[in-house]
Amino acid sequence: MxxxxxxxxxxxxxxxxxxxxxxxxxxxxxxxxxxxxxxxxxxxxxxxxxxxxxxxxxxxxxxxxxxxxxxxxxxxxxxxxxxxxxxxxxxxxxxxxxxxxxxxxxxxxxxxPGSPGSVILASNKAYDDGLTDPSKLEGRSFGITTAGSSFHFMAHKIAQATGQDLAKIDLRPLQKLGSLVGALSTGQIDAWAIQPSIAAKLLADGTVKQIGTIAEMAPNYxxxxxxxxxxxxxxxxxxxxxxxxxxxxxxxxxxxxxxxxxxxxxxxxxxxxxxxxxxxxxxxxxxxxxxxxxxxxxxxxxxxxxxxxxxxxxxxxxxxxxxxxxxxxxxxxxxxxxxxx
Missing domain, CATH: 3.40.190.10 (Periplasmic binding protein-like II)
Known part of the structure; x- marks a missing residue:
């Protein structure tokens, strides 16, 4: 019942x-x-x-x-x-x-795969420091809203697909999407994965770099x-x-x-x-x-x-x-x- x-x-x-x-x-x-x-x-x-x-x-x-x-x-x-x-x-x-x-x-x-999907982004600061690929996330910070969110699961799928230890990725729970946008744009976090409409705006603003896609990491997710x-x-x-x-x-x-x-x-x-x-x-x-x-x-x-x-x-x-x-x-x-x- x-x-x-x-x-x-x-x-x-x-x-x-x-x-x-x-x-x-x-x-x-x-x-x-x-x-x-x-x-x-x-x-x-x-x-x-x-x-x-x-x-x-x-x-x-x-x-x-x-x-x-x-x-x-x-x-x-x-x-x-x-x-x-x-x-x-x-x-x-x-x-x-x-x-x-x-x-x-x-x-x-x-x-x-083959359709537009969520984009993995790195801050300009992190990209210039070598974060040019999702396989290099260990020791870096990755933005999520909360523990147990879809962003948390995406981080897991990236780690799984690239042979990394999720425990060695610094997950940063920032609660709100606006906070994540701001933190990535200013280099306060190193990476994030977000739907392409938001990614497109950040990329157009020149504050981030694309380093991968979720479809590559988690097809049919x-x-x-x-x-x-x-x-x-x-x-x-x-x-x-x-x-x-x-x-x-x-x-x-x-x-x-x-x-x-x-x-x-x-x-x-x-x-x-x-x-x-x-x-x-x-x-x-x-x-x-x-x-x-x-x-x-x-x-x-x-x-x-x-x-x-x-x-x-x-x-x-x-x-x-x-x-x-x-x-x-x-x-x-x-x-x-x-x-x-």
Whole structure:
């Protein structure tokens, strides 16, 4: 049975495709819902679906709720403050899944060789000092938001792929993306891995150097997932199906414009303008659009889920002692709403 957690219990837990069918819309419209998002280009389908009314078409009265990092998004969904989120796997999310509070119901960003993906960067200072390749990270500092974050897992995959000891890489938890950007730009940390839209801006500013890609280190890594509360997944499956359908429409728009380049220029311009309302708002529109195009990363059509990658991440968190070793894949994921890949 799903467990209803209040905010305090949730915080304690952290410590240890086309439109929906028309007949479903009236039933889903009875309550306002929240979608947890970050001010990142990877969340472009969230902004596209909201601005183009895809959620309304699916019968969902939904607002965007902004966060600074992935783990608080899982807290919000478990406590009922938000209904859906699309972000990276974290130890906190897994712990909440074990408490029957959240479920991963889809996959979003994926690292695929040959497609744009996350970029490994070095500060100019570190690069000039010899950090010209990811295999030279031992003895260097690498930025992460928090222990157990996707950045932590990326550091593990880099170390694994290059035969380095992760324990010899100085992981620096700086909590917020803005702090990581600032620290890398000023040489306070030596390296970081980040999605290409942010990397493109840093590279254009001339404050960093690219030394590799995550796709080289971790092919088919499911970077972000879609998740909801266990209560929604088990008690309101039509709501979850409607969300997946609406979000999938936006993914198709995004991939056509920025990845597959099958959309016309007017459509590309229109979508870039939507995303610019939420991402790189301090940049000129043409600059933001160029960064969005240069930094676009493939998102799984229909929120298809790379199950093997998700399970690999689960097992890594368990092996590192960041989650209870007894947590199972069935507690974490529900594959009934999307295709698996």
């Amino acid at each position: 799903p467990v209803s957690l209040n905010r305090r219990q949730t915080l304690l837990g952290l410590g240890a495709i086309g439109a929906a069918s028309a007949f479903a819309a009236p039933a889903l419209a009875r309550a306002q819902r929240n979608l947890a998002v970050l001010h990142l280009g990877s969340h472009a389908p969230s902004f596209i679906a909201w601005e183009r009314g895809y959620f309304k078409d699916a019968g969902i009265d939904l607002n965007l709720q902004f966060f600074e990092a992935a783990q608080p998004m899982a807290v919000a969904i478990a406590s009922g403050d938000a209904d859906f989120g699309v972000t990276a796997m974290t130890g906190g999310l897994i712990s909440l899944a074990q408490k029957d509070a959240v479920k991963v119901i889809g996959g979003a960003l994926i690292e695929r 499911q970077v972000t997932t879609a998740f909801t509360s266990t209560k929604n997944a088990s008690g309101e499956p039509e709501l979850v199906k409607a969300f997946v359908a609406a979000y999938s429409r936006a993914i198709s728009d995004y991939n056509a414009a920025f990845i597959d380049r099958t959309a016309d220029q007017a459509e590309i311009d229109a979508l870039a303008a939507i995303v610019h309302k939420y991402v790189e708002t301090d940049s000129q529109a043409d600059v933001a659009k160029a960064n969005l195009i240069a930094g676009a990363q493939r998102i799984n059509e229909g929120l298809a889920m790379a199950v093997d990658s998700i399970v690999e991440q689960l097992e890594w968190y368990k092996s590192e002692g960041m989650v209870d070793p007894s947590v199972t894949r069935d507690q974490l994921i529900d594959t009934s709403f999307v295709k698996t890949v």
